[in-house]
Amino acid sequence: MKYPSRKSITFKAEYREFMRLIIINGPNLNLLGKRETDIYGNQSFDSYFLSLVNKNLEIDLSYFQSNAEGAIIDKIHEIGFEFDGIIINGAGYSHTSVAIGDALAAVPARSIEVHISNVYAREEFRHHSYLTKNCVGMITGLGLTGYQLAINYFIENPEL
Numbered sequence: 001m002k003y004p005s006r007k008s009i010t011f012k013a014e015y016r017e018f019m020r021l022i023i024i025n026g027p028n029l030n031l032l033g034k035r036e037t038d039i040y041g042n043q044s045f046d047s048y049f050l051s052l053v054n055k056n057l058e059i060d061l062s063y064f065q066s067n068a069e070g071a072i073i074d075k076i077h078e079i080g081f082e083f084d085g086i087i088i089n090g091a092g093y094s095h096t097s098v099a100i101g102d103a104l105a106a107v108p109a110r111s112i113e114v115h116i117s118n119v120y121a122r123e124e125f126r127h128h129s130y131l132t133k134n135c136v137g138m139i140t141g142l143g144l145t146g147y148q149l150a151i152n153y154f155i156e157n158p159e160l
Helices: 045-055 069-079 091-095 098-106 145-156
Strands: 009-011 014-016 019-025 059-065 085-089 110-115 137-140
Touching (some): 019 045, 019 069, 019 145, 045 145, 059 145, 085 098, 085 145, 137 145
Parallel strands (some): 019 059, 019 085, 085 110, 110 137
Antiparallel strands (some): 009 014
16 A cells, blocks of 8 residues: 655546655765765755755655664665665665665565666776665666656656
């Protein structure tokens, strides 16, 4: 069952509920706009998230960030049975956390992995992700735009 959130609208005389998506960001992404701006840019994720919300009024979009692996797993468990989709940037945990990958596999919500930088143009250890096999796809190297592209996928493919 889906849950209404922001508002309800009438469509063909039926109650329409909003798609629920969450962006989950991993460690150090709370420092976007401040650290390694040559790689990650100078915009904070909080300001970017507000622009995403304003561009995507037809969905209920949430955001969670943690530097702690267990908190990310707990969030996936908490929302993974209620939300329609997870957009996850596991950051450094993408390359080390079997447990986050297992959490994504354990819930019915579909996931898309997003990386701001092109992980394949960086250090060798970043070329493998423990999350990808449990996601419908991965977007890498397109900057913050990758998050909007992931949202577009969910909007255009609500039932896949």
